[in-house]
Amino acid sequence: SDGTVGANKNAIKIIGDNTDLYAQGYFSYDSKKSGGVTISHLRFGKKPIKSTYLIEEADFVACHKQSYVYQYDLLKGLKKGGTFLLNCRWSDDELEENLPASLKKYIADNEIKFYTMNATDIAAEIGLGNRINMIMQAAFFALAEVIPLQDAIKYLEEAIRSSYEKKGEAIVQMNNIAVQRGVESLVKIDVPASWSMATEQEMENSEKEVPDFIKNVLIPMSKQEGDTLPVSTFIGAEDGTFPMGTAAYEKRAIATNIPEWEMDTCIQCNQCSFVCPHAAIRPFLMNEEEVENAPVAFAGKKAIGKGFEGLSYRIQVSPLDCTGCGVCVDVCPAKEKALIMKPLEEQTEEQVPNWEYAMTLPVRDQIMSLNTVKGSQFSQPLLEFSGACAGCGETPYTKVLTQLFGDRMMIANATGCSSIWGASAPATPYCTNAQGKGPAWANSLFEDNAEYGYGMATAMKQIRSRLTDIMEEALTLDIPESHQEALKSWLEGKEDADASKAATEKILSLLQVELEDPKAKELLVEIADKKDFLIKKSMWIIGGDGWAYDIDYGGLDHVLASGENVNVLVYDTEIYSNTGGQSSKATPIGAVAKFASSGKRTKKKDLGLLFTNYGYVYVAQVSMGANQAQFLKAIKEAEKYDGPSIIIAYAPCISHGYKGGMGKSQSYAKEAVESGYWHLFRYNPELKDKGKNPFVLDSKKPTASFKDFLMEQVRYSSLLKEFPETAEELFAKAEVDATEKYEKYLEMSQ
């Protein structure tokens, strides 16, 4: 049997279905949601294939991404005389200049047949965006010669029709063109003899000083060499604790185009930063000295607003961390957009020196209130560069949470997308601030996350209760005035974030003082032992709708009913996103999902309404794209409320199939509310105690078309194509449900 690594996995189905060849495919993935690596190991042959291992010697290797030539040992195992296909935008000269020496040498030494193709530009040109798969697949058939090319083209066209017919004739035609172009656009490279002499140039600044964990664990794993790490690498990490902020070391460079800041048109609203799913675009403030020391290209403009006198304002992108989703451009409210997408290659100096300089600037988060959209963005996000899908609807919510509460936050995270973008080994985007404080994050199971978080909250409460006892006892002893004052101020302010921070600072400064009273001494040792719990914590229990509506609904209900002071954030993607799009009880009627392939028949469960029944649970339903300020208000109120709270956040997801793409995810989140598909409200038990109506409806009577909103999403439009009558019926029901829901909310708010 033959070996081939890297070709698209559809190919194997076409060959298996249409020829008498035996076929086998192993696909090995990482768990990144965007720009992840997939290695397809395909075997074909006339004899049955019994290999139960990955391909070690290949006849054909294809690389779909130019930058991989630097990141991976691509040709390892490619046979002498084998074929290598590289998707790149390089001309012959650029190829000569940019290909690593080791690759050149391997090609020359092993008589590799080397082809390139600019599938990226072709895909963009014919309207496929960044979907290059069909083009690469056609090229594979043209080169691999497993079956006659004309047959392969016929099979591909059949496969295209069956896969994409539901999505419309235009998509079918685009893909047919992709096949044609894939076959025509191959460039055979004449390998110069000189390549066998190629030697690596001295690496310049890339050998920076990095922590041991990055050097010993993250870099090897990122190079797909994690399997070679010995157990001894993990000495010291036996309890499973991983260091934070490691995603920042990945610098994955997965974007094709990234936003360029247009200083002149920028109105300094910080919305681009607010909505960025990856924390890759942020505002910075500089004083005069910092302006003077800045790199030439690091220009700023006069900061506007109260308290910003004398400061310069700049929006800075981290090109290598940006996914190029374009959400920032979409939300930019400036009359003339202050962000324009530009090829990554043209933005190198934005990384070095600009981003690197920005990282040295002090965080100026005390000037403007964090309770405003603009103000919140001057706070450091403690979730940076997650591997979520480009344009993800979940991460912006969490990022803002970390900007408000991150330095004293504990997170229990359900299994799901958020556990993958939140911490899939070895990289975690959760990070710490300059004081070393950041969210403590952990994930137990899909089915017990609410209980897990409740356990954390209970443990925290017990430890703080013990701290209270200690302080009270210490105050009965003969201790200095300064100690008395510090302990008293903690006892008074321990349930308040700011007051407890101030008191904690006082206490920590006194822990070194030797006291005479042996009992007091002993008590201070115990305080020191528990010092991590002096500052009031912010407990968050986080997960998706599959978790909250289904799998752990019983636990969630139990924890919220308990009355304990925990905060729950639900990313409502209306589907099991991480496991591939299965229907959940959050899936609305009429939506197509796995287990509901002919449209879901039962209506969406009204999770928020259910929890308002308790009367003592804070409940909010939010949609960042529709109302950023309402979302901010909800998280502030929820966090402050001394009882259980839950926030249900509409989270656009790539699986919804928005026709405008995930670069418009915030716009779709807005349209969801304007069309009456989603509603905004807050139920605050504190209002009830004040004799007011606890239920506040924050969204207006719908003004946009409900049906139009559905039709912009493949999860709905595909039903209309396949089962038109059922679709019309279900969509009508869905609209009735949404209207009834709004009317109920309206009634409750009055």
Place this chain on the structure above:
Amino acid sequence: SDGTVGANKNAIKIIGDNTDLYAQGYFSYDSKKSGGVTISHLRFGKKPIKSTYLIEEADFVACHKQSYVYQYDLLKGLKKGGTFLLNCRWSDDELEENLPASLKKYIADNEIKFYTMNATDIAAEIGLGNRINMIMQAAFFALAEVIPLQDAIKYLEEAIRSSYEKKGEAIVQMNNIAVQRGVESLVKIDVPASWSMATEQEMENSEKEVPDFIKNVLIPMSKQEGDTLPVSTFIGAEDGTFPMGTAAYEKRAIATNIPEWEMDTCIQCNQCSFVCPHAAIRPFLMNEEEVENAPVAFAGKKAIGKGFEGLSYRIQVSPLDCTGCGVCVDVCPAKEKALIMKPLEEQTEEQVPNWEYAMTLPVRDQIMSLNTVKGSQFSQPLLEFSGACAGCGETPYTKVLTQLFGDRMMIANATGCSSIWGASAPATPYCTNAQGKGPAWANSLFEDNAEYGYGMATAMKQIRSRLTDIMEEALTLDIPESHQEALKSWLEGKEDADASKAATEKILSLLQVELEDPKAKELLVEIADKKDFLIKKSMWIIGGDGWAYDIDYGGLDHVLASGENVNVLVYDTEIYSNTGGQSSKATPIGAVAKFASSGKRTKKKDLGLLFTNYGYVYVAQVSMGANQAQFLKAIKEAEKYDGPSIIIAYAPCISHGYKGGMGKSQSYAKEAVESGYWHLFRYNPELKDKGKNPFVLDSKKPTASFKDFLMEQVRYSSLLKEFPETAEELFAKAEVDATEKYEKYLEMSQ
């Protein structure tokens, strides 16, 4: 160390706490909720006790129940010269007459010191009802001489104060009197020499023909000899299936007093039968011939009502199956009660020949509609003689269910009281009718019962869907007219209980006919194979509040949200009854429970209201004691509704501590509604489809005092004793909650 079997378990605590003796207690129970057997194995001694096994040789044996002398080998292992204390109502002569010969002979041969005491009458006399424990305990101390009697009395009185002070001074005094009487009332029996010659008289009719299972399994297990059964006894029962109706063979005779029917005052309403938790009192109808053949004492009166012309009516009690709770007497609405409690001993002919004759009468359930309280009781209960607590609030609900749907019912039962009274090996009260049809019952886990029942429903649906395919295919073949007609009538009526019963009868009668067409023949074989599923089934998922509100709430929600046609019945005892009274989310604010010993602080979860949110779930809240007809209406509607339904039933429980006892459980269930503590409603999605308000409030504005109702229950009154201020505050909150709930329901109903 010494051995003693059968003494009360408090004794061991008193001895352990107050002397320098070592003490050990093993308590072995059966799982009956009423009249269960407990054997207390107590050891005391001056040396540490290291025995890890039950007592095999005892110095002292006490038997608290007269009838046990016939049921168990009581003196097995009692040492020569040991002491035997028997609680009985027998005089010396009666003792001579009634004691089994084997017991007499053992006493005489082994020089046993034999004492009797009539603790039953003493307890009744001093106001302790049937609680004889304290009396027997005092007698134990008087006889066993483990510690000086005066000390023992002092310790007992201290224990009484600490245990019962919460329940009031009267209870304390009653128990002190019990101690005094226990010591004074011992009767030393002079054992006649003749007893060593005693021989067993020929047993009369007791060796009746019984099924093998009863002989080989039930009887030995009931005699506490189950441990001696070899594995081979269970050959043929490897899949865990147990035969039905085995509880009827127990004839436990646990009542002290049972109701006697007063024919003259009876108004023939059948309410006594409707509410009986044990199906031990039932109405019978006789034609003239049956009247003639009846035993002399089996008198009847002219049956009243349309269709009953020419029939005689009689209420018959099964004395040996009655628990003597008195609920029937309490609910009897006759001006002069038509039921009067009488000592069990005086009612022997009610069992034989009366009850036995009643069992031979035909079931006359076709004359009056089963949808009425009276009519439903002429149907045979397929749940008879459960081992539930005397006066249980759960079993009457289920008994009525079996009278309406029992012959085609499948039950998935959650773990809890209902799994214990429903089927604890070897006895199950679920039984079959004369046609061999009865409920199929199974229990999986506490946490998955809703899913378990959903699985049953799904399997049933699949099998019936296959039956539909078979019939449709058969109709395309050359089959006789009679077959065509039968299959067509099944296809038309398969979703209707009565129509499917009629069609099934036709089909079954044709299965033996040899058909010519080989395919048709084959299809008929498959129908025969699946014949149990021809009749439309009634799927019930049953459990308590611990199950429905807490442990499997997530699963219950998922199953109801699925839209599947299943029926759920929740016994709401507002507490984990079976495991000892832990607080659940159904426990109201202010109630004392385990994990809420100072009163529950959060309010009762409104389970019914939550499920009305789906809009397509039938929901009802019922209380049999308050409105029998409303309960009947709810179960008929729920069962008929082609979708999910849930009925939440207020179930008085012995753990509530009703001051009037469980004999008044139905009255308390009435007061719960009259005081506004519990509300009756039905939410019927079918009404919505007809353009009507689906929510119907069935209970009126409360007329009785909420607080008074609380005060009649120890779970509330004990809080007032222990934490008066907290209690007042919580009770006020509870009343506000109840009022707000009523107002919400009222609003929904308008």
